[in-house]
Amino acid sequence: MRLSHLYLRAVIFLFISSANLVSEDKFIEVLTPQENRLQTELTLNVVVKADKKSVDAIKIASPLGVIDINLDNSREMQCKNISLRLGENRVVIRSYKNKILVDEKTRDVYVASQLYHQFKYPPQKYSKSYFHNDTNEKSCASCHNMSVNEVKGVAFVDVTKSNCYSCHKNITKEKYAHAPAANWLCTSCHDKKNQSKYLTQEPVNGSCFECHEENQELWSAAKYHHEPLDSGDCSRCHNPHASPYAMFIRKEVNEICLGCHKEQNSRAREKERSGCMGVDESQKCTSCHTPHASNQPFFLKKMVNKVIK
Known part of the structure:
Protein backbone atom coordinates (compact mmCIF):
# COMPACT_ATOMS: atom_id res chain seq x y z
CA MET A 1 0.00 0.00 0.00
CA ARG A 2 2.81 2.34 0.88
CA LEU A 3 4.64 1.59 -2.37
CA SER A 4 1.56 2.35 -4.45
CA HIS A 5 1.15 5.63 -2.56
CA LEU A 6 4.74 6.61 -3.33
CA TYR A 7 4.27 5.57 -6.95
CA LEU A 8 1.18 7.77 -7.26
CA ARG A 9 3.05 10.75 -5.79
CA ALA A 10 5.89 10.21 -8.26
CA VAL A 11 3.47 10.11 -11.18
CA ILE A 12 1.79 13.33 -10.04
CA PHE A 13 5.20 15.04 -9.64
CA LEU A 14 6.31 14.01 -13.12
CA PHE A 15 3.01 15.20 -14.60
CA ILE A 16 3.33 18.61 -12.95
CA SER A 17 6.99 18.91 -14.00
CA SER A 18 6.23 18.05 -17.62
CA ALA A 19 3.34 20.51 -17.64
CA ASN A 20 5.66 23.23 -16.39
CA LEU A 21 8.20 22.41 -19.11
CA VAL A 22 5.54 22.68 -21.79
CA SER A 23 4.31 26.03 -20.52
CA GLU A 24 7.73 27.46 -19.64
CA ASP A 25 8.13 29.39 -22.88
CA SER A 147 7.65 55.59 -38.40
CA VAL A 148 10.34 58.24 -38.90
CA ASN A 149 8.99 61.65 -37.97
CA GLU A 150 12.06 63.83 -38.55
CA VAL A 151 12.37 66.48 -41.26
CA LYS A 152 15.72 66.28 -43.04
CA GLY A 153 18.09 68.92 -41.67
CA VAL A 154 15.58 70.34 -39.16
CA ALA A 155 16.43 69.78 -35.49
CA PHE A 156 13.74 68.84 -33.00
CA VAL A 157 12.81 71.66 -30.63
CA ASP A 158 11.97 68.93 -28.12
CA VAL A 159 14.10 65.86 -28.85
CA THR A 160 11.77 63.62 -26.82
CA LYS A 161 9.28 64.03 -29.67
CA SER A 162 11.51 62.01 -31.97
CA ASN A 163 10.04 58.56 -32.53
CA CYS A 164 13.55 57.14 -32.08
CA TYR A 165 14.14 58.79 -28.69
CA SER A 166 12.30 56.53 -26.24
CA CYS A 167 14.23 53.37 -27.21
CA HIS A 168 17.61 54.91 -28.04
CA LYS A 169 17.91 57.87 -25.65
CA ASN A 170 20.92 56.41 -23.81
CA ILE A 171 23.20 56.82 -26.84
CA THR A 172 23.35 60.59 -26.22
CA LYS A 173 23.67 60.59 -22.43
CA GLU A 174 27.39 61.44 -22.43
CA LYS A 175 28.87 64.93 -21.97
CA TYR A 176 29.67 65.57 -25.65
CA ALA A 177 26.97 64.70 -28.18
CA HIS A 178 27.54 64.75 -31.93
CA ALA A 179 25.22 67.28 -33.60
CA PRO A 180 23.13 64.84 -35.70
CA ALA A 181 22.62 62.59 -32.67
CA ALA A 182 22.02 65.46 -30.23
CA ASN A 183 19.30 66.80 -32.52
CA TRP A 184 17.93 63.31 -33.27
CA LEU A 185 18.44 63.63 -37.00
CA CYS A 186 19.01 59.89 -37.14
CA THR A 187 18.38 59.33 -40.84
CA SER A 188 21.12 61.83 -41.71
CA CYS A 189 23.41 58.81 -41.29
CA HIS A 190 21.07 55.84 -40.81
CA ASP A 191 19.63 55.94 -44.29
CA LYS A 192 20.63 52.59 -45.78
CA LYS A 193 18.69 49.33 -45.94
CA ASN A 194 19.91 45.80 -46.43
CA GLN A 195 19.32 43.21 -43.72
CA SER A 196 17.59 45.94 -41.72
CA LYS A 197 16.22 49.42 -41.98
CA TYR A 198 18.30 52.38 -40.80
CA LEU A 199 21.76 51.00 -41.46
CA THR A 200 24.74 53.30 -41.99
CA GLN A 201 26.93 53.57 -45.05
CA GLU A 202 30.02 51.37 -45.13
CA PRO A 203 32.67 52.59 -44.91
CA VAL A 204 31.15 55.23 -42.69
CA ASN A 205 33.39 58.10 -43.83
CA GLY A 206 31.07 58.69 -46.79
CA SER A 207 28.46 59.91 -44.31
CA CYS A 208 30.99 61.80 -42.20
CA PHE A 209 32.41 63.77 -45.13
CA GLU A 210 28.96 64.97 -46.19
CA CYS A 211 29.27 67.42 -43.29
CA HIS A 212 33.06 67.45 -42.80
CA GLU A 213 33.94 68.24 -46.40
CA GLU A 214 36.71 70.70 -45.49
CA ASN A 215 38.48 68.03 -43.45
CA GLN A 216 38.28 65.60 -46.35
CA GLU A 217 39.93 68.11 -48.71
CA LEU A 218 42.65 68.94 -46.18
CA TRP A 219 43.50 65.35 -45.30
CA SER A 220 43.31 64.07 -48.87
CA ALA A 221 45.97 66.60 -49.90
CA ALA A 222 48.42 65.42 -47.21
CA LYS A 223 51.31 63.12 -48.09
CA TYR A 224 50.86 60.60 -45.27
CA HIS A 225 47.48 59.17 -44.22
CA HIS A 226 46.76 57.31 -41.01
CA GLU A 227 45.23 53.86 -41.70
CA PRO A 228 41.86 54.45 -39.97
CA LEU A 229 41.37 57.50 -42.21
CA ASP A 230 42.33 55.65 -45.39
CA SER A 231 40.05 52.71 -44.54
CA GLY A 232 37.15 55.12 -44.00
CA ASP A 233 36.65 53.89 -40.45
CA CYS A 234 36.06 57.17 -38.59
CA SER A 235 33.96 55.40 -35.96
CA ARG A 236 36.96 53.32 -34.89
CA CYS A 237 38.22 56.25 -32.83
CA HIS A 238 35.12 58.50 -32.75
CA ASN A 239 31.72 57.62 -31.37
CA PRO A 240 29.21 59.05 -33.87
CA HIS A 241 26.61 59.58 -31.15
CA ALA A 242 28.19 60.83 -27.92
CA SER A 243 31.24 60.49 -25.71
CA PRO A 244 32.58 61.71 -22.35
CA TYR A 245 35.60 63.00 -24.31
CA ALA A 246 35.90 66.04 -26.57
CA MET A 247 35.70 65.46 -30.33
CA PHE A 248 33.60 62.37 -29.52
CA ILE A 249 36.67 60.15 -29.22
CA ARG A 250 35.95 56.78 -27.63
CA LYS A 251 38.70 56.91 -25.00
CA GLU A 252 41.42 59.25 -23.77
CA VAL A 253 43.83 60.12 -26.59
CA ASN A 254 46.79 58.06 -25.36
CA GLU A 255 44.57 55.09 -24.57
CA ILE A 256 43.24 55.13 -28.13
CA CYS A 257 46.69 55.39 -29.69
CA LEU A 258 48.32 52.75 -27.51
CA GLY A 259 45.41 50.39 -28.08
CA CYS A 260 46.90 49.80 -31.54
CA HIS A 261 50.49 50.93 -30.93
CA LYS A 262 51.27 49.01 -27.77
CA GLU A 263 54.91 48.61 -28.73
CA GLN A 264 55.32 52.38 -28.54
CA ASN A 265 54.47 52.46 -24.85
CA SER A 266 57.73 51.00 -23.57
CA ARG A 267 59.77 52.30 -26.49
CA ALA A 268 58.60 55.88 -26.06
CA ARG A 269 59.47 55.87 -22.39
CA GLU A 270 63.10 55.50 -23.31
CA LYS A 271 63.17 59.21 -24.05
CA GLU A 272 66.91 59.54 -24.62
CA ARG A 273 66.77 56.95 -27.38
CA SER A 274 63.47 57.88 -29.01
CA GLY A 275 63.20 61.59 -28.35
CA CYS A 276 59.50 61.14 -27.58
CA MET A 277 58.07 63.45 -24.92
CA GLY A 278 54.69 61.74 -24.82
CA VAL A 279 53.06 58.70 -23.28
CA ASP A 280 52.77 60.03 -19.77
CA GLU A 281 50.11 61.84 -17.75
CA SER A 282 51.31 65.32 -18.72
CA GLN A 283 51.70 64.82 -22.47
CA LYS A 284 49.42 63.44 -25.17
CA CYS A 285 50.38 61.66 -28.37
CA THR A 286 48.51 64.36 -30.28
CA SER A 287 50.85 67.01 -28.87
CA CYS A 288 53.28 65.97 -31.60
CA HIS A 289 51.31 63.71 -33.93
CA THR A 290 48.15 64.32 -35.92
CA PRO A 291 45.78 61.33 -35.87
CA HIS A 292 44.50 61.85 -39.41
CA ALA A 293 47.08 62.95 -41.99
CA SER A 294 50.32 64.90 -42.25
CA ASN A 295 53.00 65.99 -44.71
CA GLN A 296 55.62 64.79 -42.20
CA PRO A 297 56.72 61.19 -41.50
CA PHE A 298 55.10 59.49 -38.51
CA PHE A 299 52.21 61.95 -38.84
CA LEU A 300 54.21 64.59 -37.01
CA LYS A 301 52.76 68.07 -36.86
CA LYS A 302 56.21 69.43 -37.61
CA MET A 303 59.70 68.01 -38.01
CA VAL A 304 62.01 67.89 -35.03
CA ASN A 305 65.78 68.29 -35.04
CA LYS A 306 66.53 65.04 -33.30
CA VAL A 307 66.56 61.96 -35.48
CA ILE A 308 63.70 59.57 -34.67
CA LYS A 309 64.85 55.96 -34.63
Whole structure:
Protein backbone atom coordinates (compact mmCIF):
# COMPACT_ATOMS: atom_id res chain seq x y z
CA MET A 1 0.00 0.00 0.00
CA ARG A 2 2.81 2.34 0.88
CA LEU A 3 4.64 1.59 -2.37
CA SER A 4 1.56 2.35 -4.45
CA HIS A 5 1.15 5.63 -2.56
CA LEU A 6 4.74 6.61 -3.33
CA TYR A 7 4.27 5.57 -6.95
CA LEU A 8 1.18 7.77 -7.26
CA ARG A 9 3.05 10.75 -5.79
CA ALA A 10 5.89 10.21 -8.26
CA VAL A 11 3.47 10.11 -11.18
CA ILE A 12 1.79 13.33 -10.04
CA PHE A 13 5.20 15.04 -9.64
CA LEU A 14 6.31 14.01 -13.12
CA PHE A 15 3.01 15.20 -14.60
CA ILE A 16 3.33 18.61 -12.95
CA SER A 17 6.99 18.91 -14.00
CA SER A 18 6.23 18.05 -17.62
CA ALA A 19 3.34 20.51 -17.64
CA ASN A 20 5.66 23.23 -16.39
CA LEU A 21 8.20 22.41 -19.11
CA VAL A 22 5.54 22.68 -21.79
CA SER A 23 4.31 26.03 -20.52
CA GLU A 24 7.73 27.46 -19.64
CA ASP A 25 8.13 29.39 -22.88
CA LYS A 26 4.84 31.16 -22.21
CA PHE A 27 6.30 33.02 -19.24
CA ILE A 28 8.64 35.21 -21.24
CA GLU A 29 9.80 35.53 -24.84
CA VAL A 30 12.93 37.54 -25.73
CA LEU A 31 12.61 39.51 -28.96
CA THR A 32 15.97 41.19 -28.66
CA PRO A 33 18.85 40.67 -28.16
CA GLN A 34 19.15 37.65 -30.38
CA GLU A 35 21.47 34.89 -29.20
CA ASN A 36 25.18 35.40 -29.91
CA ARG A 37 24.69 39.00 -30.96
CA LEU A 38 27.67 41.04 -32.21
CA GLN A 39 27.63 44.83 -31.87
CA THR A 40 29.91 47.85 -31.38
CA GLU A 41 27.75 49.99 -29.08
CA LEU A 42 27.99 49.74 -25.29
CA THR A 43 24.22 50.03 -24.90
CA LEU A 44 21.67 47.31 -25.56
CA ASN A 45 17.89 47.31 -25.92
CA VAL A 46 16.23 44.35 -24.24
CA VAL A 47 12.69 43.69 -25.48
CA VAL A 48 10.60 40.90 -23.98
CA LYS A 49 7.06 39.61 -24.27
CA ALA A 50 5.74 38.52 -20.89
CA ASP A 51 2.66 36.57 -19.83
CA LYS A 52 1.21 39.08 -17.37
CA LYS A 53 -0.83 36.40 -15.58
CA SER A 54 2.29 34.35 -14.85
CA VAL A 55 4.89 37.11 -14.37
CA ASP A 56 4.86 40.13 -12.07
CA ALA A 57 8.57 41.07 -12.08
CA ILE A 58 11.49 40.89 -14.53
CA LYS A 59 15.17 41.43 -13.75
CA ILE A 60 18.03 41.75 -16.24
CA ALA A 61 21.48 40.66 -15.07
CA SER A 62 24.64 41.62 -16.97
CA PRO A 63 28.34 41.92 -16.06
CA LEU A 64 27.60 45.49 -14.93
CA GLY A 65 24.84 44.60 -12.48
CA VAL A 66 21.14 43.83 -12.16
CA ILE A 67 18.37 46.11 -13.46
CA ASP A 68 14.61 45.82 -12.98
CA ILE A 69 12.15 46.21 -15.83
CA ASN A 70 9.27 48.30 -14.56
CA LEU A 71 6.37 46.24 -15.83
CA ASP A 72 3.56 48.12 -17.53
CA ASN A 73 0.51 45.86 -17.51
CA SER A 74 -1.10 47.91 -20.26
CA ARG A 75 1.62 46.75 -22.64
CA GLU A 76 2.25 43.35 -24.17
CA MET A 77 5.93 44.11 -24.72
CA GLN A 78 8.35 45.28 -22.04
CA CYS A 79 11.64 46.99 -22.88
CA LYS A 80 14.74 48.30 -21.14
CA ASN A 81 18.03 49.84 -22.27
CA ILE A 82 21.11 48.54 -20.43
CA SER A 83 24.85 49.19 -20.54
CA LEU A 84 27.46 46.58 -21.45
CA ARG A 85 31.24 46.21 -21.33
CA LEU A 86 33.67 45.52 -24.17
CA GLY A 87 34.02 41.85 -25.04
CA GLU A 88 31.68 39.05 -23.96
CA ASN A 89 28.56 39.84 -21.95
CA ARG A 90 26.16 37.24 -20.62
CA VAL A 91 22.72 38.82 -20.33
CA VAL A 92 20.25 36.87 -18.19
CA ILE A 93 16.57 37.81 -18.19
CA ARG A 94 14.75 36.35 -15.17
CA SER A 95 11.00 36.50 -14.59
CA TYR A 96 9.27 36.12 -11.23
CA LYS A 97 5.84 35.52 -9.80
CA ASN A 98 5.30 36.40 -6.13
CA LYS A 99 9.11 36.70 -5.81
CA ILE A 100 9.59 33.12 -7.06
CA LEU A 101 11.73 32.57 -10.16
CA VAL A 102 9.53 31.08 -12.89
CA ASP A 103 11.64 31.53 -16.02
CA GLU A 104 15.14 32.42 -17.14
CA LYS A 105 16.48 33.24 -20.59
CA THR A 106 20.17 33.76 -21.39
CA ARG A 107 21.69 35.70 -24.28
CA ASP A 108 25.39 36.13 -25.06
CA VAL A 109 26.31 39.51 -26.54
CA TYR A 110 29.76 40.58 -27.74
CA VAL A 111 30.77 44.24 -27.95
CA ALA A 112 33.65 44.55 -30.42
CA SER A 113 36.16 47.38 -30.71
CA GLN A 114 38.74 48.02 -33.41
CA LEU A 115 40.79 49.99 -30.88
CA TYR A 116 41.91 47.01 -28.83
CA HIS A 117 43.39 43.81 -30.17
CA GLN A 118 41.70 41.68 -27.50
CA PHE A 119 38.25 42.92 -28.58
CA LYS A 120 38.90 43.22 -32.31
CA TYR A 121 38.27 39.61 -33.28
CA PRO A 122 35.19 38.12 -31.56
CA PRO A 123 34.69 34.35 -31.35
CA GLN A 124 33.13 32.83 -34.46
CA LYS A 125 29.79 32.12 -32.80
CA TYR A 126 28.94 35.85 -32.73
CA SER A 127 27.30 37.60 -35.68
CA LYS A 128 25.53 40.88 -36.34
CA SER A 129 21.78 40.81 -35.96
CA TYR A 130 19.30 43.54 -36.70
CA PHE A 131 15.99 44.47 -35.15
CA HIS A 132 14.36 46.93 -37.52
CA ASN A 133 12.35 44.90 -39.98
CA ASP A 134 8.60 44.84 -40.61
CA THR A 135 8.01 41.70 -38.52
CA ASN A 136 9.81 42.93 -35.39
CA GLU A 137 8.40 46.42 -35.65
CA LYS A 138 4.83 45.08 -35.64
CA SER A 139 5.44 43.70 -32.15
CA CYS A 140 6.31 47.21 -30.91
CA ALA A 141 3.72 49.18 -32.85
CA SER A 142 1.06 48.91 -30.15
CA CYS A 143 3.16 51.16 -27.87
CA HIS A 144 5.62 52.91 -30.19
CA ASN A 145 5.20 54.86 -33.38
CA MET A 146 7.66 53.02 -35.60
CA SER A 147 7.65 55.59 -38.40
CA VAL A 148 10.34 58.24 -38.90
CA ASN A 149 8.99 61.65 -37.97
CA GLU A 150 12.06 63.83 -38.55
CA VAL A 151 12.37 66.48 -41.26
CA LYS A 152 15.72 66.28 -43.04
CA GLY A 153 18.09 68.92 -41.67
CA VAL A 154 15.58 70.34 -39.16
CA ALA A 155 16.43 69.78 -35.49
CA PHE A 156 13.74 68.84 -33.00
CA VAL A 157 12.81 71.66 -30.63
CA ASP A 158 11.97 68.93 -28.12
CA VAL A 159 14.10 65.86 -28.85
CA THR A 160 11.77 63.62 -26.82
CA LYS A 161 9.28 64.03 -29.67
CA SER A 162 11.51 62.01 -31.97
CA ASN A 163 10.04 58.56 -32.53
CA CYS A 164 13.55 57.14 -32.08
CA TYR A 165 14.14 58.79 -28.69
CA SER A 166 12.30 56.53 -26.24
CA CYS A 167 14.23 53.37 -27.21
CA HIS A 168 17.61 54.91 -28.04
CA LYS A 169 17.91 57.87 -25.65
CA ASN A 170 20.92 56.41 -23.81
CA ILE A 171 23.20 56.82 -26.84
CA THR A 172 23.35 60.59 -26.22
CA LYS A 173 23.67 60.59 -22.43
CA GLU A 174 27.39 61.44 -22.43
CA LYS A 175 28.87 64.93 -21.97
CA TYR A 176 29.67 65.57 -25.65
CA ALA A 177 26.97 64.70 -28.18
CA HIS A 178 27.54 64.75 -31.93
CA ALA A 179 25.22 67.28 -33.60
CA PRO A 180 23.13 64.84 -35.70
CA ALA A 181 22.62 62.59 -32.67
CA ALA A 182 22.02 65.46 -30.23
CA ASN A 183 19.30 66.80 -32.52
CA TRP A 184 17.93 63.31 -33.27
CA LEU A 185 18.44 63.63 -37.00
CA CYS A 186 19.01 59.89 -37.14
CA THR A 187 18.38 59.33 -40.84
CA SER A 188 21.12 61.83 -41.71
CA CYS A 189 23.41 58.81 -41.29
CA HIS A 190 21.07 55.84 -40.81
CA ASP A 191 19.63 55.94 -44.29
CA LYS A 192 20.63 52.59 -45.78
CA LYS A 193 18.69 49.33 -45.94
CA ASN A 194 19.91 45.80 -46.43
CA GLN A 195 19.32 43.21 -43.72
CA SER A 196 17.59 45.94 -41.72
CA LYS A 197 16.22 49.42 -41.98
CA TYR A 198 18.30 52.38 -40.80
CA LEU A 199 21.76 51.00 -41.46
CA THR A 200 24.74 53.30 -41.99
CA GLN A 201 26.93 53.57 -45.05
CA GLU A 202 30.02 51.37 -45.13
CA PRO A 203 32.67 52.59 -44.91
CA VAL A 204 31.15 55.23 -42.69
CA ASN A 205 33.39 58.10 -43.83
CA GLY A 206 31.07 58.69 -46.79
CA SER A 207 28.46 59.91 -44.31
CA CYS A 208 30.99 61.80 -42.20
CA PHE A 209 32.41 63.77 -45.13
CA GLU A 210 28.96 64.97 -46.19
CA CYS A 211 29.27 67.42 -43.29
CA HIS A 212 33.06 67.45 -42.80
CA GLU A 213 33.94 68.24 -46.40
CA GLU A 214 36.71 70.70 -45.49
CA ASN A 215 38.48 68.03 -43.45
CA GLN A 216 38.28 65.60 -46.35
CA GLU A 217 39.93 68.11 -48.71
CA LEU A 218 42.65 68.94 -46.18
CA TRP A 219 43.50 65.35 -45.30
CA SER A 220 43.31 64.07 -48.87
CA ALA A 221 45.97 66.60 -49.90
CA ALA A 222 48.42 65.42 -47.21
CA LYS A 223 51.31 63.12 -48.09
CA TYR A 224 50.86 60.60 -45.27
CA HIS A 225 47.48 59.17 -44.22
CA HIS A 226 46.76 57.31 -41.01
CA GLU A 227 45.23 53.86 -41.70
CA PRO A 228 41.86 54.45 -39.97
CA LEU A 229 41.37 57.50 -42.21
CA ASP A 230 42.33 55.65 -45.39
CA SER A 231 40.05 52.71 -44.54
CA GLY A 232 37.15 55.12 -44.00
CA ASP A 233 36.65 53.89 -40.45
CA CYS A 234 36.06 57.17 -38.59
CA SER A 235 33.96 55.40 -35.96
CA ARG A 236 36.96 53.32 -34.89
CA CYS A 237 38.22 56.25 -32.83
CA HIS A 238 35.12 58.50 -32.75
CA ASN A 239 31.72 57.62 -31.37
CA PRO A 240 29.21 59.05 -33.87
CA HIS A 241 26.61 59.58 -31.15
CA ALA A 242 28.19 60.83 -27.92
CA SER A 243 31.24 60.49 -25.71
CA PRO A 244 32.58 61.71 -22.35
CA TYR A 245 35.60 63.00 -24.31
CA ALA A 246 35.90 66.04 -26.57
CA MET A 247 35.70 65.46 -30.33
CA PHE A 248 33.60 62.37 -29.52
CA ILE A 249 36.67 60.15 -29.22
CA ARG A 250 35.95 56.78 -27.63
CA LYS A 251 38.70 56.91 -25.00
CA GLU A 252 41.42 59.25 -23.77
CA VAL A 253 43.83 60.12 -26.59
CA ASN A 254 46.79 58.06 -25.36
CA GLU A 255 44.57 55.09 -24.57
CA ILE A 256 43.24 55.13 -28.13
CA CYS A 257 46.69 55.39 -29.69
CA LEU A 258 48.32 52.75 -27.51
CA GLY A 259 45.41 50.39 -28.08
CA CYS A 260 46.90 49.80 -31.54
CA HIS A 261 50.49 50.93 -30.93
CA LYS A 262 51.27 49.01 -27.77
CA GLU A 263 54.91 48.61 -28.73
CA GLN A 264 55.32 52.38 -28.54
CA ASN A 265 54.47 52.46 -24.85
CA SER A 266 57.73 51.00 -23.57
CA ARG A 267 59.77 52.30 -26.49
CA ALA A 268 58.60 55.88 -26.06
CA ARG A 269 59.47 55.87 -22.39
CA GLU A 270 63.10 55.50 -23.31
CA LYS A 271 63.17 59.21 -24.05
CA GLU A 272 66.91 59.54 -24.62
CA ARG A 273 66.77 56.95 -27.38
CA SER A 274 63.47 57.88 -29.01
CA GLY A 275 63.20 61.59 -28.35
CA CYS A 276 59.50 61.14 -27.58
CA MET A 277 58.07 63.45 -24.92
CA GLY A 278 54.69 61.74 -24.82
CA VAL A 279 53.06 58.70 -23.28
CA ASP A 280 52.77 60.03 -19.77
CA GLU A 281 50.11 61.84 -17.75
CA SER A 282 51.31 65.32 -18.72
CA GLN A 283 51.70 64.82 -22.47
CA LYS A 284 49.42 63.44 -25.17
CA CYS A 285 50.38 61.66 -28.37
CA THR A 286 48.51 64.36 -30.28
CA SER A 287 50.85 67.01 -28.87
CA CYS A 288 53.28 65.97 -31.60
CA HIS A 289 51.31 63.71 -33.93
CA THR A 290 48.15 64.32 -35.92
CA PRO A 291 45.78 61.33 -35.87
CA HIS A 292 44.50 61.85 -39.41
CA ALA A 293 47.08 62.95 -41.99
CA SER A 294 50.32 64.90 -42.25
CA ASN A 295 53.00 65.99 -44.71
CA GLN A 296 55.62 64.79 -42.20
CA PRO A 297 56.72 61.19 -41.50
CA PHE A 298 55.10 59.49 -38.51
CA PHE A 299 52.21 61.95 -38.84
CA LEU A 300 54.21 64.59 -37.01
CA LYS A 301 52.76 68.07 -36.86
CA LYS A 302 56.21 69.43 -37.61
CA MET A 303 59.70 68.01 -38.01
CA VAL A 304 62.01 67.89 -35.03
CA ASN A 305 65.78 68.29 -35.04
CA LYS A 306 66.53 65.04 -33.30
CA VAL A 307 66.56 61.96 -35.48
CA ILE A 308 63.70 59.57 -34.67
CA LYS A 309 64.85 55.96 -34.63
